[in-house]
Amino acid sequence: MLLECLCISCIYGISPFVENHILKFIGIETFMIICALLFFILISLYFTQFHDHNIYKDVAYLNQNYHLYGYIVLFVVAFYIVGTYLYLHVLKNNKPHLVSTLTAIYPMITLFFAFLFFEEQINLYQFIGILMIVLGIATIEMNK
Numbered sequence: 586m587l588l589e590c591l592c593i594s595c596i597y598g599i600s601p602f603v604e605n606h607i608l609k610f611i612g613i614e615t616f617m618i619i620c621a622l623l624f625f626i627l628i629s630l631y632f633t634q635f636h637d638h639n640i641y642k643d644v645a646y647l648n649q650n651y652h653l654y655g656y657i658v659l660f661v662v663a664f665y666i667v668g669t670y671l672y673l674h675v676l677k678n679n680k681p682h683l684v685s686t687l688t689a690i691y692p693m694i695t696l697f698f699a700f701l702f703f704e705e706q707i708n709l710y711q712f713i714g715i716l717m718i719v720l721g722i723a724t725i726e727m728n729k
Contacts, residue, residue: 597685598685601676601681601682601685602681604616604673604676604681605677605681606625606679608676609677611673613673613677614677616673617669617673623718640662653694656698667670668704672684672688683725686721686722686725687725689722690718690719690722692714692715692718693715693718693719695728696711696715
């Protein structure tokens with residue numbers, strides 16, 4: 586798991602610089618449409634070739650539980666589309682390292698909602714870790 590998380594961190598660490606560079610030449614909307622099309626095409630090709638049994642099973646389950654379609658639409662609109670647009674808008678007009686640092690408070694938000702909705706317990710180490718993230722972000726912001 587650690588190696589995979591490090592790979593994800595590398596990808597997420599590099600992507601703001603690439604996105605910022607691309608957004609100097611094209612609009613946010615164009616970038617989002619191209620990314621969405623590529624994402625759809627590549628994911629469709631991959632999963633239909635290697636994981637089609639899961640897709641058929643999941644679609645059958647969704648067809649029996651229509652309310653889940655509503656959740657998926659809400660999730661895509663609220664989190665993917667709005668979140669990505671806001672992120673790219675901020676990224677286009679600011680330095681990538683600052684945007685990445687400031688958006689790194691999401692573990693604090695995740696922990697809060699996990700506590701609030703899923704009644705997860707927050708231990709001392711988690712609290713100290715979140716506090717360190719907030720203090721780190723505050724330190725970076727004071728240095729601007």
